[in-house]
Amino acid sequence: MDTTEQLRQDRAALQLINPAPYNAEAPPEALVGEITPTALHYVRSNFPLPEHDGTLAIGGAVDNPLTLTLDDLRAMPPHEHTVTLECAGNGRLQMRPLPTGEPWGDYAVSTARWRGARLSDVLALAQPASAGVAVRFTGADHGAYHLTPVLPDIDRDDLAFERALPLGLAADPASDILIAYEMNGGPLPEDHGAPFRLVVPHWYAVASVKWLARIDVLTEEFAGEFQTGHYIFEWTDRPPEPVAIMRVRARITSPAAGAVIPAGPCTVRGKAWTGNGPIERVEVSLTGAGEWYPAQLEPPSGPYHWQEWSYEWDASAVGRHTLRVRATDAAGNIQPEQPDWNRLGYGNNAVEVIYVDVV
Missing domain, CATH: 3.90.420.10 (Oxidoreductase, molybdopterin-binding domain)
Incomplete structure (x- = not known):
């Protein structure tokens, strides 16, 4: 070849x-x-x-x-x-x-x-x-x-x-x-x-x-x-x-953004990482301005890579739902609600927001 x-x-x-x-x-x-x-x-x-x-x-x-x-x-x-x-x-x-x-x-x-x-x-x-x-x-x-x-x-x-x-x-x-x-x-x-x-x-x-x-x-x-x-x-x-150390960030990997899921229990999963490790806390919110609930955070399996987290969600209510996730690292850094704007667009670690449709 x-x-x-x-x-x-x-x-x-x-x-x-x-x-x-x-x-x-x-x-x-x-x-x-x-x-x-x-x-x-x-x-x-x-x-x-x-x-x-x-x-x-x-x-x-x-x-x-x-x-x-x-x-x-x-x-x-x-x-x-x-x-x-x-x-x-x-x-x-x-x-x-x-x-x-x-x-x-x-x-x-x-x-x-x-x-x-x-x-x-x-x-x-x-x-x-x-x-x-x-x-x-x-x-x-x-x-x-x-x-x-x-x-x-x-x-x-x-x-x-x-x-x-x-x-x-x-x-x-x-x-x-x-x-x-x-x-x-x-x-x-x-x-x-x-x-x-x-x-x-x-x-x-x-x-x-x-x-x-x-x-x-x-x-x-x-x-x-x-x-x-x-x-x-x-x-x-x-x-x-x-630009130096990575800023703390969490991502949702499942369900996918815009997914259509059946009503019932749903495990929300994702990754979190930081340059000031390890991650100490991941939280999930189910509304735009609601309470934050603690996710299950897996312990780090190494000093330099992302950690897995999960949250058991009772997705029994039919309709469109928002999911937000944020992480906090060992240095006390927590993700902001809005991107921290700078001229060249570096280091966006704002809280991720997705929606899913429950049917």
Whole structure:
């Protein structure tokens, strides 16, 4: 099978948002299980699929610059984590007025098992200098940027994807940041960053740079189009903030929005996640302004991915009913009733509202 046909098959189950660069949401069934099958995992790209030479260069303010291959990374102690990744623009379509950016609905979120070398182990080999403060990650993807650049002096016609993390976070073994080369037990697919990518637990997925080509330790904070230009919360009533940790959110996975269900007992199910885990409480409301009832929340089966919840609803009354759900995390964060509007439409974690018809 040629590469084009394989790519077409890999993308067949997804909901297309933009063909170039390729962006697609997961289908609703992708949120049902604990793990999202690879073929159903959403895809977010800022540029076309790149060519990658198979090497990862580590340099900048380090005492031991080095270049690693996939075989080198596989030879290091392997680590595997199940991680929920959510696009920072997930839910943008629900904001009013509609912000600029990819028109994501509510399915730019997925959970996969990632296996790879720990970033802290790679940085330890390179020996960051004492003056280091940040680590920049450069992907092999680049090209013409389809959105208007925010920063001055940006080459819109050939821009590379670059993000940075604080050195203290990147070099900390406890952060469990991976340079991943496997996804759900198989080789990393092309759409998901082959041959290797960053996976940063708890953070919005923009931090998990795909097609990783370079790592550089910096002696000053990084300013780049995808760091301080885009992926910034530009509020109307407070100073801007960088997009970083995922905000608390709960979703209903069953019954489906707009479903027609028979009168009688109905188990409402869903997922909840946060970057400030674990989830501590999920509540369901059966009217627009009514009481909130506690759902049954399953304990976390890992530190970095969504939790399941359920609620036993007596759906005996025929007619149209609304269902609302909200989550509270370990840091005390609770979902707002309305989207927290910002100019670029990031971080929508407003309470989900659906309706079903009982017959």
